[in-house]
Amino acid sequence: MFNKTPFKGTSRTSSGYSYDDDQFASKVFGEIARKDWQDYRNTFMPVHEIFKTAVMSDDLTKQQLDRIPGNIDAQFKQSQAQASAINERMGLSNLNTGRTDISKGLAQVFAENSARTHGKERKMSAIAGANISPQDARVNQ
Structure with missing residues (x-):
């Protein structure tokens, strides 16, 4: 009744994940969360370490x-x-x-x-x- 793929033989994808996958949302959200964590680790954790070292010493x-x-x-x-x-x-x-x-x-x-x-x-x-x-x-x- 409802065709998930708009054209025969094609599959829509986003971020390397297929829209047809039942776990599409959780996989995309997981990818976003991993990128956010990596960005936090690279951007803010060094600053937190400097602050911690300065205050705790x-x-x-x-x-x-x-x-x-x-x-x-x-x-x-x-x-x-x-x-x-x-x-x-x-x-x-x-x-x-x-x-x-x-x-x-x-x-x-x-x-x-x-x-x-x-x-x-x-x-x-x-x-x-x-x-x-x-x-x-x-x-x-």
Whole structure:
């Protein structure tokens, strides 16, 4: 009653599969799914690997820890220079109370602990699938 082939002796095909095949749709869908997976593997997986390596490594945290002593020294020198300038304007001599070294040490310890905590939180957020900002994933920048 219904002729699947429009012309005698011909068979319509798509993607190498015959329309006459009972599994035509599943074969074509399977081919599309395989091509999509291959495209994903070639396009996105290398980027995911770079991201995973950058976020999961301790390189960024170590770089931040290496910068902390210099930043703390610079801030304390600036603070001491400002205090000296104020004292000179008021006619006072240098009033160093000796607490600077203790404060400096505590500031450095606090900054290092904060950097380590942030590194752990960044890793946990990446594992949980949170949105990681580009500056959190950058290494050697």
